[in-house]
Amino acid sequence: MLSRRSTLALGMAVPGLAALAACGPNASGGSGSGGGDGGDASSASLRLAWWGNPTRDEKTQQVADAYKEVEPDVTVNLEPGEWSGYWDKLATQAAGGDFPDIVQMDEKYLSEYAGRGALLDLAGAGLSTTDFAPGSVEVGEVEGVGLAAINAGLNAFCFLLNPAVFEEAGVDIPDDTTWTWDDLLETAQKITEGTPDGTYGMTQMGSVQGLFQVFVRQAGQDQYKDGAAGFDVDTATKWFEWAKEIQDTKAGPDASVSVEDAAQAMDQSLFATGKVAMTVAWSNQVVAHDGLVPDGVTVLRPPSMTGSAADAELWYKASMYWAVSAKTQSPEAAVKFVDFLVNSPDAGKILSVERGVPGNLTVREAIVPDLDEANTKAVDYLNSIEQELGDAPEITPQGGGQFEDILTRACEDMLFGKLSPAEAGQRVLDDLAGALA
Amino acid sequence: MQSPPGDRPHNFHEGKKPMSAVGELASIVSSRKKGGAKEKHPDNKSAAVFMTPWLLGFLGITLIPMIASFALAFTDYSLLAPPEFVGLENIKQMISDTRLHNSLVVTFIYVFVGTPLQLIAALLLAVLLNQGMKGLSFYRSIFYLPSLLGGSVAIAILWRQMFGANGLINQVAGMFGFTDLPGWVSNPDTALGTIILLHVWTFGSPMIIFLAGLRQIPEMYYEAASVDGASTMTKFFRITIPLLTPIIFFNVVLQVINAFQSFTQAFVVSGGTGGPSDSTMFYTLYLYQKGFTQFDMGYASAMAWLLLIIVAFFTAINFFVSKFWVFYDD
Numbered sequence: 001m002l003s004r005r006s007t008l009a010l011g012m013a014v015p016g017l018a019a020l021a022a023c024g025p026n027a028s029g030g031s032g033s034g035g036g037d038g039g040d041a042s043s044a045s046l047r048l049a050w051w052g053n054p055t056r057d058e059k060t061q062q063v064a065d066a067y068k069e070v071e072p073d074v075t076v077n078l079e080p081g082e083w084s085g086y087w088d089k090l091a092t093q094a095a096g097g098d099f100p101d102i103v104q105m106d107e108k109y110l111s112e113y114a115g116r117g118a119l120l121d122l123a124g125a126g127l128s129t130t131d132f133a134p135g136s137v138e139v140g141e142v143e144g145v146g147l148a149a150i151n152a153g154l155n156a157f158c159f160l161l162n163p164a165v166f167e168e169a170g171v172d173i174p175d176d177t178t179w180t181w182d183d184l185l186e187t188a189q190k191i192t193e194g195t196p197d198g199t200y201g202m203t204q205m206g207s208v209q210g211l212f213q214v215f216v217r218q219a220g221q222d223q224y225k226d227g228a229a230g231f232d233v234d235t236a237t238k239w240f241e242w243a244k245e246i247q248d249t250k251a252g253p254d255a256s257v258s259v260e261d262a263a264q265a266m267d268q269s270l271f272a273t274g275k276v277a278m279t280v281a282w283s284n285q286v287v288a289h290d291g292l293v294p295d296g297v298t299v300l301r302p303p304s305m306t307g308s309a310a311d312a313e314l315w316y317k318a319s320m321y322w323a324v325s326a327k328t329q330s331p332e333a334a335v336k337f338v339d340f341l342v343n344s345p346d347a348g349k350i351l352s353v354e355r356g357v358p359g360n361l362t363v364r365e366a367i368v369p370d371l372d373e374a375n376t377k378a379v380d381y382l383n384s385i386e387q388e389l390g391d392a393p394e395i396t397p398q399g400g401g402q403f404e405d406i407l408t409r410a411c412e413d414m415l416f417g418k419l420s421p422a423e424a425g426q427r428v429l430d431d432l433a434g435a436l437a
Numbered sequence: 438m439q440s441p442p443g444d445r446p447h448n449f450h451e452g453k454k455p456m457s458a459v460g461e462l463a464s465i466v467s468s469r470k471k472g473g474a475k476e477k478h479p480d481n482k483s484a485a486v487f488m489t490p491w492l493l494g495f496l497g498i499t500l501i502p503m504i505a506s507f508a509l510a511f512t513d514y515s516l517l518a519p520p521e522f523v524g525l526e527n528i529k530q531m532i533s534d535t536r537l538h539n540s541l542v543v544t545f546i547y548v549f550v551g552t553p554l555q556l557i558a559a560l561l562l563a564v565l566l567n568q569g570m571k572g573l574s575f576y577r578s579i580f581y582l583p584s585l586l587g588g589s590v591a592i593a594i595l596w597r598q599m600f601g602a603n604g605l606i607n608q609v610a611g612m613f614g615f616t617d618l619p620g621w622v623s624n625p626d627t628a629l630g631t632i633i634l635l636h637v638w639t640f641g642s643p644m645i646i647f648l649a650g651l652r653q654i655p656e657m658y659y660e661a662a663s664v665d666g667a668s669t670m671t672k673f674f675r676i677t678i679p680l681l682t683p684i685i686f687f688n689v690v691l692q693v694i695n696a697f698q699s700f701t702q703a704f705v706v707s708g709g710t711g712g713p714s715d716s717t718m719f720y721t722l723y724l725y726q727k728g729f730t731q732f733d734m735g736y737a738s739a740m741a742w743l744l745l746i747i748v749a750f751f752t753a754i755n756f757f758v759s760k761f762w763v764f765y766d767d
Contacts, residue, residue, distance in 0.1 A: 092516070095516035095734070409712070412625075416625050
């Protein structure tokens with residue numbers, strides 16, 4: 001029979017077992033080898049971390065192999081990752097003193113890391129930037145640090161169209177030099193009407209930070225100004241009203257389908273499966289999308305409020321950066337490897353424009369003629385908007401990495417009817433102020 | 438627990454019935470106090486060696502991190518820069534953090550709806566399996582399977598697909614004429630429900646414990662009740678349940694603690710966001726986001742301690758209330 005004692009004993013034994021089981025996989029999780037073994041540039045062991053996709057992983061592997069021939073005594077240990085887990089891992093490594101020597105950095109987190117002294121001043125360490133296009137180096141400068149990161153490729157925000165869906169709906173592809181935000185909705189509605197149920201004109205774009213930034217810039221504001229939010233509640237409200245119209249006019253899918261679509265892998269998304277005609281992306285993702293759609297994608301400029309592409313207020317963004325740890329044991333070797341990545345045409349030929357179009361003009365000239373059709377689309381797009389660019393936006397301040405989550409949350413609440421567009425606009429401003437504080 | 442013959446000075450096995458682990462521990466301690474501690478026992482060294490892995494684990498991944506997190510709870514710690522002492526700032530911030538309050542509500546719903554449902558499912562199946570059916574061990578394994586898999590990432594992904602707008606659930610429902618159903622995981626009104634369902638489905642380990650408990654109930658009580666003409670239901674409520682209360686109590690305590698700490702399901706089903714619109718933002722998920730994606734480890738540490746206090750509080754209540762309903766036979 002059960003006694004009080006034996007129940008207690010069970011109570012001790014079962015959690016004990018659970019604890020034992022729980023520590024299994026974690027207990028063995030030792031970290032990789034520490035940094036290098038000296039400050040010498042010609043012999044060192046470097047760790048290189050990045051997020052990406054299989055194509056990028058392969059190209060990065062090849063470039064590391066190629067570096068073996070330049071510097072036979074330098075070993076580059078590769079630590080590929082995925083976007084979602086990358087930042088959690090990097091933060092933990094930083095806290096544990098296990099930061100990789102060279103990391104791929106994003107604009108959102110640049111001041112987060114650089115501002116806290118985690119990144120080396122590359123200019124101070126002697127990285128040459130003389131061949132870079134004007135304006136493409138400055139985007140990596142952080143006040144008080146210097147050149148915290150070097151541009152690994154240029155990007156611009158764009159619309160991607162699936163021409164097959166347009167054809168199915170019998171709708172012409174719009175002229176992107178004159179279209180407005182309302183034209184976009186109208187075109188999308190026509191496509192939704194002209195196609196079977198479950199196919200839509202456009203994705204729900206209300207939670208897309210890049211497009212939000214285009215929108216507020218066209219309203220004469222920007223995402224950030226002087227380290228705080230650079231837009232007012234009126235503009236944010238107009239944005240959410242526009243997003244609500246996507247849903248209400250059936251130009252795009254309803255909230256529930258959109259939420260699910262956002263969580264899908266790229267190849268499972270509505271756009272890749274031909275269920276939606278228009279989506280948005282950064283231009284370095286043109287290639288990936290192009291491969292998923294049978295007839296290839298068409299790249300268009302985002303619409304403007306005035307109906308003139310000259311007022312589209314686009315900008316070149318660093319799609320990503322390379323940065324070197326301030327605590328690396330071999331700063332010279334690390335900087336030299338970064339120099340190879342961004343300044344060597346040989347490395348450029350391997351990496352191509354997968355991380356964005358190189359800011360280094362010599363490298364760009366060396367690789368552009370050999371690009372395939374999909375990559376050419378991305379480069380042509382960047383060239384075509386060059387004369388229409390607006391001012392360069394301010395760098396994301398500390399805490400701004402949360403903005404996408406904040407925007408998504410407010411947008412979802414609004415689409416599910418929990419908030420009005422005006423309330424959602426106010427929420428975004430409040431939450432952003434809290435995150436930046 | 439068999440002592441090697443001959444060489445044991447303390448012969449604490451001379452009881453009438455086999456002792457439980459706790460009893461054994463108590464008698465070891467008491468015999469040591471009588472002067473046993475000073476003698477150099479040849480087994481002491483090997484005992485220490487065998488305990489080392491556990492000790493290292495306990496110190497390295499439980500005790501020291503806990504002490505560190507207590508200290509960090511009073512700091513502003515971004516992970517990237519050294520922590521700065523801020524006193525009670527984090528606690529003040531927690532009082533006014535509406536997302537934190539929302540995450541508590543979500544977690545409480547999960548714990549206080551999910552756990553009872555899970556235990557009821559476990560008990561009913563245990564009773565069913567205890568009927569002496571053929572192939573018992575096969576069924577036991579089958580029903581235990583979800584518990585092995587339920588906490589895993591793969592099942593959470595499967596769940597997300599099944600309960601999606603075009604998932605299996607909606608397609609089956611479509612065959613019966615229910616069309617235009619929402620995506621269950623992508624709708625804020627139903628997303629938490631799907632995760633609770635996943636939790637209920639992992640009833641295996643309480644079920645096994647219930648089964649063991651049912652085996653301990655002497656057959657003679659049921660026979661006597663049958664002679665008196667008791668129905669099956671009466672036997673269940675008058676014999677099975679009362680004699681099983683220690684096991685029920687044990688399962689309640691354990692499962693409540695477990696449920697408060699749930700993380701994987703919500704993380705995977707919502708893609709790490711706690712969405713749609715924070716409807717699956719579990720306390721642990723918010724803690725994780727604060728610490729690792731929002732660079733606020735000090736705040737996350739303070740949250741971890743609040744969770745410990747909450748869990749301790751409910752466990753204490755459980756033990757207190759148990760006096761009134763748990764029946765021990767000794």
